[in-house]
Amino acid sequence: MGKITMADVAKKAGVSKSTVSQFLNKRYEYMREDTRKRIEAAIEELHYQPNYLARSLKQKRTSTVGIIVANIMHRFSTEVSRSIEDFFNKHDIHTIVCNADNDPEKEKKYIEMLRAKQVDGLIIFPTGENFDLYKRMMKEGYPIVFMDRKVPDLIAPSVVSNNIEATKTTIEHFMENGHKQIAIATEPLTISTRVERQEGYKKALQDNGIEIRQPFMISANIKKIKKELEELFALDDPPSAILAGNDLVFLEVLEFAKEHKLKVGKDFALAVFDNIPFAHLVHPPVTTIAQPSYHMGEKASELLLKQINKEEIENHELTFPCELIIRDSSKELNNNTVI
Amino acid sequence: MGKITMADVAKKAGVSKSTVSQFLNKRYEYMREDTRKRIEAAIEELHYQPNYLARSLKQKRTSTVGIIVANIMHRFSTEVSRSIEDFFNKHDIHTIVCNADNDPEKEKKYIEMLRAKQVDGLIIFPTGENFDLYKRMMKEGYPIVFMDRKVPDLIAPSVVSNNIEATKTTIEHFMENGHKQIAIATEPLTISTRVERQEGYKKALQDNGIEIRQPFMISANIKKIKKELEELFALDDPPSAILAGNDLVFLEVLEFAKEHKLKVGKDFALAVFDNIPFAHLVHPPVTTIAQPSYHMGEKASELLLKQINKEEIENHELTFPCELIIRDSSKELNNNTVI
DNA sequence: TACTTTTACTATACCGGTTTAGTAAATCGG
DNA sequence: CCGATTTACTAAACCGGTATAGTAAAAGTA
Numbered sequence: 001m002g003k004i005t006m007a008d009v010a011k012k013a014g015v016s017k018s019t020v021s022q023f024l025n026k027r028y029e030y031m032r033e034d035t036r037k038r039i040e041a042a043i044e045e046l047h048y049q050p051n052y053l054a055r056s057l058k059q060k061r062t063s064t065v066g067i068i069v070a071n072i073m074h075r076f077s078t079e080v081s082r083s084i085e086d087f088f089n090k091h092d093i094h095t096i097v098c099n100a101d102n103d104p105e106k107e108k109k110y111i112e113m114l115r116a117k118q119v120d121g122l123i124i125f126p127t128g129e130n131f132d133l134y135k136r137m138m139k140e141g142y143p144i145v146f147m148d149r150k151v152p153d154l155i156a157p158s159v160v161s162n163n164i165e166a167t168k169t170t171i172e173h174f175m176e177n178g179h180k181q182i183a184i185a186t187e188p189l190t191i192s193t194r195v196e197r198q199e200g201y202k203k204a205l206q207d208n209g210i211e212i213r214q215p216f217m218i219s220a221n222i223k224k225i226k227k228e229l230e231e232l233f234a235l236d237d238p239p240s241a242i243l244a245g246n247d248l249v250f251l252e253v254l255e256f257a258k259e260h261k262l263k264v265g266k267d268f269a270l271a272v273f274d275n276i277p278f279a280h281l282v283h284p285p286v287t288t289i290a291q292p293s294y295h296m297g298e299k300a301s302e303l304l305l306k307q308i309n310k311e312e313i314e315n316h317e318l319t320f321p322c323e324l325i326i327r328d329s330s331k332e333l334n335n336n337t338v339i
Numbered sequence: 340m341g342k343i344t345m346a347d348v349a350k351k352a353g354v355s356k357s358t359v360s361q362f363l364n365k366r367y368e369y370m371r372e373d374t375r376k377r378i379e380a381a382i383e384e385l386h387y388q389p390n391y392l393a394r395s396l397k398q399k400r401t402s403t404v405g406i407i408v409a410n411i412m413h414r415f416s417t418e419v420s421r422s423i424e425d426f427f428n429k430h431d432i433h434t435i436v437c438n439a440d441n442d443p444e445k446e447k448k449y450i451e452m453l454r455a456k457q458v459d460g461l462i463i464f465p466t467g468e469n470f471d472l473y474k475r476m477m478k479e480g481y482p483i484v485f486m487d488r489k490v491p492d493l494i495a496p497s498v499v500s501n502n503i504e505a506t507k508t509t510i511e512h513f514m515e516n517g518h519k520q521i522a523i524a525t526e527p528l529t530i531s532t533r534v535e536r537q538e539g540y541k542k543a544l545q546d547n548g549i550e551i552r553q554p555f556m557i558s559a560n561i562k563k564i565k566k567e568l569e570e571l572f573a574l575d576d577p578p579s580a581i582l583a584g585n586d587l588v589f590l591e592v593l594e595f596a597k598e599h600k601l602k603v604g605k606d607f608a609l610a611v612f613d614n615i616p617f618a619h620l621v622h623p624p625v626t627t628i629a630q631p632s633y634h635m636g637e638k639a640s641e642l643l644l645k646q647i648n649k650e651e652i653e654n655h656e657l658t659f660p661c662e663l664i665i666r667d668s669s670k671e672l673n674n675n676t677v678i
Numbered sequence: 679t680a681c682t683t684t685t686a687c688t689a690t691a692c693c694g695g696t697t698t699a700g701t702a703a704a705t706c707g708g
Numbered sequence: 709c710c711g712a713t714t715t716a717c718t719a720a721a722c723c724g725g726t727a728t729a730g731t732a733a734a735a736g737t738a
Contacts, residue, residue, distance in 0.1 A: 055724080
């Protein structure tokens, strides 16, 4: 026998498909004890597994949501995805994660794929490049929540970090530890997160009467970060402190330091925007700006679920504060440190 | 208007559903140029997106495969998943990744969920506990490939590392660098991978005439690893070298070292079974046993695809060699090192 | 006893595609 | 010019569930 269907179970139990369906949906009120038992036995014996496709087709919902992350290699993305999965798990909703790889084309493809699969809603870390598509989905009333990045000129449910504040605090922390030559390195300024981090950097300098200098603001493709750092450190007055704009940039900074035999904490101070799982285990321990990924994922899920359930949602942009976790890498320079 | 269906497109283009379906499946042979254009225009204008559920229901395939990883926190799992996704992407097959969290119940739930969603096949990092379920799937001829771990007494397509060999080589590398007191720490011996790594360890000692001592073989829950290490290092003759059985154990060893002010490379030598993305960036750089995750993912995908396409598959258990990447952490002890 | 209500079901339409068999009109061969 | 073939479609069954309307038998009620 091929694939077991509900008809097979019905036949075996001597009832109609309808009754089996009622049973599966736990509506036992209108069937006798022995009928229920017979269906139960038939299902057990045949190892029957219902076909969700058929059910979803009829019910017009799949109890599945999609997550489109911009780049799965970021720790933050993984943490948020995990949190979203945990949330929806509790509500018996499945989650599909896709990785757009920072590519707008891929993002579009995945959005279309997931919608074709009829997922009930989407949480997107947007590349920002598919404006018309985002807008159309919103107009259709399709449940959607943006995560991590804001889409310019689009009013939409979104969950973001207060990048400006957090960066400013970190730069000022550098200053309090005697640093004046402070640099920031991010990936290209194509998304709000990076722009805001640079903004926070500039604000900190301005507020503290320090001149803003272009060479101290690196924003380059991840592959070119090391080259830019080389130029930066070749200056007459190289920086004494660097803020790495995310975890991937951080690894580049470490690699650069290694290649040029520069020591973190001795030759320059370092902090990272993002959680680094081993930050506390290296020497010197690394100062990080931790985003509340778990809460952000939870809140985004909540906003999405409300939309799916056709509830009104109140707030349109939720900003979460980050936590600056100060460790040795960002303090005054000394001779005691190696990464 | 609610959701656009094929019927809407057909009406707008003045043709039947059948013709629209032909169009979507690129069977243009039997329709006129202008008909094709009209359908094209109608689709464009209505922003029609086909419903994959309906299609899959009829076609009895979803062009989707599932991956069930034992623990998504392992770098190896991520790398393999990525590789599988890449492979299937090329074949226009979607991938859904689920995390069983090392929990057999969760594993079962996910297997059933994915099969209910009618995925065309599964790649599983098995917990090993759902033997009957694995067996039934195989008997049904359901496409399945096991990854990373062997299931005892089950002959099934699987892709694994040569754990015994790789571990033996590493332990012997320790010996060549003068180490005699060598320990190994793994998670509990519930799965083949860990058993084999311990086996390789024992074999290396035996072949080199070194006595095997129980306290030098830690296998404990990740939370208890540090405590076990404490006991180990409290011995009269503590180890001078440790092999961490995977990346998570490695982090525990580092944390233990940090708490007890022990320095890697100075107080004990260290190697890890698994790739560590930052291994080369810390001091001392860490010796790793790299599994060919990309190739393993590729091969597993290939085996799965062949089964899906009803092709015969030749080999039933594919073992991949690992690469020992020797860095400073595993050499003779010296004073020049800090992590 | 006759009528209403409840119980325990069943028959059937439907979801949105695909696919197979069928058909009217145009073209072709002899 | 007529029958055969080709072209360009359409009608309808089907996939495996759900949901709604319907029904026969049993129980309750006046």
